[in-house]
Amino acid sequence: MADKTEVWLGTLALMVLRTLATMGPQHGYGLARRIEQISGDQLSLNYGTLYPALLKLEQEGAITSEWGVSENNRRAKFYKLTRTGRKQLERETNNWQQATAIVARFLSPSEEG
């Protein structure tokens, strides 16, 4: 597990928003597992990493939380995307795609020699 990639700084919020947008309300545990799963188990995410990101998003108003009951009948705190969060997701997705496109251009085999 130790050689799994750490989550890059700043990308976690985007992953959380995206996961919530596609999966609907999730509790912290489910979010962490889901993100690991989508990454093809290339990422390792413990709660100590995830929680600060959730807190920040909640403080910014991108997500809200509510206590509910999990699929295994456990009490759990569920996080839900807000309208602000949806807008933020859209914006950050664009930013990210732009950034990666630019970097990709630098890294692609050169056409001009």
Added chain:
Amino acid sequence: MPKLRRLWMRLRATIGSGHCDRDFGDELESILQMHVDDYLRRGMTPEEARRQAHIRLGGVEQVQQVARDRRGLLWLEVFGRDLRYAARTLLRTPGFAAVAMLVMAIGIGASVSLFTVIHSVLLRPLPFPHPDRLVAIYSQDAVWSHNTVAPGDFYDWQNASHGYEQMAIWRWTGFNMSASDEQFPEFLNAGTCSWNLFSTLGINPVLGRSFTPADDNPGAARTAILSWALFERRFNHSPAVLGNTVRLNGQLYTVVGVIRRGLTDVHVGSPREMVGGDFIVRIIHGRPPRGFSWPAPASTASAPGVVALAHSREVAPGPERRELLLRKDGAGVWPVGAAAS
């Protein structure tokens, strides 16, 4: 905007932190349970499952610490604790606390008032160009160290002195302004001056003209220059006031100019009825070199007129100028700053 909102949320979390701590503890516990369930499903023993869950979670204490730092404003909490601690300590010895506070209050008050005086007297520059070259001259005799100057002396000194660029004289004069154009009569804090007061101070009117020598003789038409404050308040900024007359102490004065904002509390200046007063002198020389001292006063104190003349030549700026340059039975020089404050 999100930043502001975040700050607000953190502030709220800081103030009601007990509730948040419990909420977070519950959440952590629920996540831990889910981990345990997961490991149990994979067939671990309950103890092993719990151990692995703790490892996976990354240490409850650490997570809690991170959460606490991010959730509230840590510095505010610490500050609040310090305040409470200080209050408790002070309350334990109320007598000592009261005395300490009193001492500090008096100390701070004294320093502030002292600095206020120093600032206004010594540090704040005068609102005129080259304030270091402005001095005020008083006449002096055995009784009065700062006597006002008789107009006759002033004209004598003005004619005989070569040490000063210009000399002007002014005095405070109250004027009653008559009612006009549905405006009430009012009393004006004003001054009367020799025609060259404004050029001596180095200022030009923002509107109209300054006084001229022709304004300054007993037969001349009465003229006045308004302060900006009066121009604004009474005449609504209307330049049409130039050339018009105002009635002061029952006499008609023609308004010839307006001086710029914030320069003076004196609202009307007029050179016509100069009867005496302190006079302001602009010195022709700049600051003399360090260590320079003026020669001792000429001891030809025979005739009063001669004394005054001799001293008006001698009194000039020096490093010690901020102290009164006293001459026995002669003139003393003050910087205007000290005199006008």
